[in-house]
Amino acid sequence: MTQMESLWRHGIKTGFIGAVTVVLLALIGMVEAFSQRDIIAGVISMGHALLLVIAIFMGYIAAKRTALSGIGSTLINSVVSGVIIAGSLVLLILLGSWVNLRSIFMNASPALYSLLTFGIEFKNGWTFLLLAGALCGLVAGLLYQSFPTFRRILITSLSSVIIAGVLQDMLRPTLSAWGPISVISDWLFSSNGLSLSGAITLCLVIAVILFIWFQKRDILRTRFSRLPSSGQRTLRMAGYVLLVGIFLVLPQVLGLFLSEVLTIVGLYVLLGLGLNIVVGYAGLLDLGYVAFFAIGAYVTAILTSPELGFFSLTFWQALPFAVILGLLSGVILGVPVLKMRGDYLAIATLGFGEIIRILVLSDFLRPWLGGAQGIGRIPKASIGGYEFATPQQIYYLILAGCAFVIFISLRLKDSRLGRAWKAMREDEDVAQAMGINLVATKLLAFATGAGFSALSGAIFASKLSSVYPHSFNVMISINILCLIIVGGMGSIPGVIVGAVALVGLPELLREFAEYRLLVYGAALVAMMLLRPEGLWPEVLHLRELQDAQSSSADSETPAPSGARI
Amino acid sequence: MAILSAEKMTKRFGGLLAIQELDIAIIENSIHSIIGPNGAGKTTFFNCVTGFYRPEEGRINFNSHNLVGLTPDRVVRLGIARTYQNIRLFPNLTALENILVGLHSHLKAGFFGIVVGLPSTRHEETEASKEAVRLLNFVRLEGKEDLLAKNLPYGDQRRLEIARALAARPKLLLLDEPTAGMNPRETQEMMDFIQHLRDALGITILLIEHQMRVVMGISETVTVLDYGKKIAEGTPDEIKSNPTVIEAYLGRGSAAEAR
Secondary structure, three states: OHHHHHHHHHHHHHHHHHHHHHHHHHHOOHHHHHOOOEEEOOOEEHHHHHHHHHHHHHHHHHHHHOHHHHHHHHHHHHHHHHHHHHHHHHHHHHHHHHOOHHHOOOOOOHHHHHHHOOOOOHHHHHHHHHHHHHHHHHHHHHHHHOOHHHHHHHHHHHHHHHHHHHOHHHHHHHHHOOHHHHHHHHHHEOOOOEOHHHHHHHHHHHHHHHHHHHHHHHHHHHHHHHOOHHHHHHHHHHHHHHHHHHHHHHHHHHHHHHHHHHHHHHHHHHHHHHHHHHHHHOOOOOOOOHHHHHHHHHHHHHHHOOOOOOOOOOHHHHHHHHHHHHHHHHHHHHOOOOOOOHHHHHHHHHHHHHHHHHHHHOOOOHHHHOHHHOEOOOOOOEEOOEEOOOHHHHHHHHHHHHHHHHHHHHHHHOOHHHHHHHHHHHOHHHHHHOOOOHHHHHHHHHHHHHHHHHHHHHHHHHHHOOEOHHHHOHHHHHHHHHHHHHHOOOOHHHHHHHHHHHHHHHHHOHHHHHHHHHHHHHHHHHHHHHOOOOOOOOOOOOOOOHHHHHHHHOOOOOOOOOOOO | OEEEEEEEEEEEEOOEEEEEEEEEEEEOOOEEEEEOOOOOOHHHHHHHHOOOOOOOEEEEEEOOEEOOOOOHHHHHHHOEEEOOOOOOOOOOOEHHHHHHHHOHHHOOOOHHHHHHOOHHHHHHHHHHHHHHHHHHHHOOOOOOOOOEHHHOOHHHHHHHHHHHHHHOOOOEEEEEOOOOOOOHHHHHHHHHHHHHHHHHHOOEEEEEOOOHHHHHHHOOEEEEEEOOEEEEEEOHHHHHOOHHHHHHHHOHHHHHHHO
16 A cells, blocks of 8 residues: 555645646636637637646656656556546535635636536536546656657647647737738638647648658758858858848738737847846846836936926937936946845845835926826937837837847856856855956946846837836836746846746737736746746857867966876 | 065954964965864964955065955955865856956956957957966866866866966965865875976965875975964974974873873
């Protein structure tokens, strides 16, 4: 008996975690809300997909934990976890039919229960539900045992179907705006979700593409490495040019709404890259980062808006002032917190962020900063008659800003300064003993991050044509910090991935906005447990050491011949 | 001639006298050991020299500079580098990056030069990489440039830490228990290496050491501290037969026996 228990231990454990998750999701109404939308019309809704994904994922984890004890036991464990997850839902329904749970959980309605049993009456439904759970577990277990290539192809193609289904509202209008392609869209999508044939085709097409890619990948790689270095460089350049081209035509392809989402993501990328220098490189936990965003926006507003009537500069004339004042305020924040580390620094900077917001909101400064009404009529940026007014035009302004900031970040990353920041993050005392001037280095990190943030703020002000104090609350700082953590601390592509995942996706799924914070929290916890290095971690820079080594071999080195060490 | 000397240096922690009126002189190009029981003030002395602590009284002279009151980054620029009792590398940086941080004080690149990519900055950076590789080869860590410091084996970490200190091109190198946790063979290798360092680079080495074999084997001068006071100083042979030292280490009875 005890042996049986220990054999099933992992299945039971992961099963209970999954059970708690699905019951919670059901009770807060997420399953029901998601069921409004179908992924594949008439076959599976988003709500059911959510439950299935959780059951399969937990089954997979259970299988992974018992990987060493043979196929039989892996399968048993994953099935056990699946059954427990389904069983918890059965129990929930049973409980719900005896006690009225609705006085506590508004969403525990008969509609939810019928959803959970796939619309079948509970008498037969509960066996069906348990079977579905066991099946999910079995699938997960088999998936774990299958060949890695097959697994990756299957997972990627199925998840692309899910993604296509989730993002249907975005994809459909985008595709149908393109004359001939609109045929595809009509065929792929039905009125609610993908059509069944469309989903199968999409899945197959992606699977085939992946299959070919996995077959040819190594050949292509060796062929690439055999090319002369000039050829490699040309290919790389071509890749970059293609990438730039894609970014340039993107707003035209995507249309108004998606371009608007892209501009928001872009602003967060700018902010994220700035905070990435402060937190990711230099390890200074700054929770008042939104203050610099506010300073950039307000400086731009004061200098350009005719509403206040102090100045009426153009956006481009105001921009340098905004960035420079941002830099200076970074230094001003930095000076008092120089000696603080970790949690203390976080609290102090949090206070700074609030001070700026409250100052802007105050009646005392109203004649200069507009108070709660904010400042309006901020002119749009323009170059030679081309005005950055619509989201599609502002996109280019933000793209240029991002390119500029990414360039600076890349240059700094492996420089004397970037190394000094990273050394300071690792061990401040030793960094100082290596000759790093802590005061100057810290202030420079604060100032650089603040400058990026102020740049983002200036663009933000011109994008909205107005600034209000409530746009600059502490949630912005926390969002930016979250996207850095989820993307990968210190990683530039990580910031972009994090911004797309944590800012772009919620914008696309506006109808589920009430679950946004919940998903943030869950994503952070999941990241910490499963992938602490982030979605796209900083890759170790593998240097081409060949020439450095060969040239140092013949120079007069203090030869280690005498010592045996 | 003394490269480093302390005159009546006193360091207190609250009521505790960690170092009391210490007078010490380190001869240039020598290997000088500081020994003493736990809590004698050896590492405290290192911390005073390198600027981590500020002594309350007295002076510390290094090549006619007074070190008292300087911050650690200023001290290293004058030519004093150190290692730590418990290895303190930058764990999430690669071996090469660790050395490059050590070179920090000799590089000049500023924010503007880095962002614009000035030719002088780029040149400096390639030269720094070459020198870092050279130093890694010098401590027999060739081929481990891109490994994270935390993933290196213990012995490699010790040598990497010394290489990082050497990157600062010190005139005086402070080694805090360089053979801690090493087996006899590794200890012998480290002793040879320390002597080689001095001979090849012409630097002065001041070390804290607990293994008497090392102290007696390589030092030219030994200073013994006990309760923050200097109780003896001399050649290894003199120290070996000094009754005060034996007493401090082993207690009164053993001193009588040795006599």
